Amino acid sequence: MKVEARLFDITTAFFFVAAIVYGFWAKEPVGSVGLVLTGGLSLIIGSYFHFVARRVARRPEDNPEAEVSDGAGEIGFFSAGSYWPVAIAASGALAALSLAFWQIWLLVVALVCVLSAVGGLVFEYHTRPNATE
Secondary structure (H helix, E strand, C coil): CHHHHHHHHHHHHHHHHHHHHHHHHCHHHHHHHHHHHHHHHHHHHHHHHHHHHHHCCCCHHHCCCCCCCHCCCCCCCCCCCCCHHHHHHHHHHHHHHHCCCCCHHHHHHHEEEHHHHHHHHCCCCCCCCCCCC
């Protein structure tokens, strides 16, 4: 996680320096405020990664002398045949269309569809604690 934290430290410094340079050069406050807020958001994410890096065991990505084979092994579980991402994309597209044409009733329907699809994806492999087989 130290690599990710370092990346966000660099982007945070860039955004704050860019805000200072932009503020002196352009004399326009809105862009400076946007860059400062972007730097602040980047700082929040970088701080989170620093916090997590202290609590998590060292990964091969954090070791400069690590080999590619050090990161081999199981990465995680990925569902091969899930249709929920398609449902999320379709309901997100419906929400975008409802915003584009400013149809509030359709936006409500689309948000219900988005929440249902996200719930379906999250609980796809969830079983009840006392489920019998």
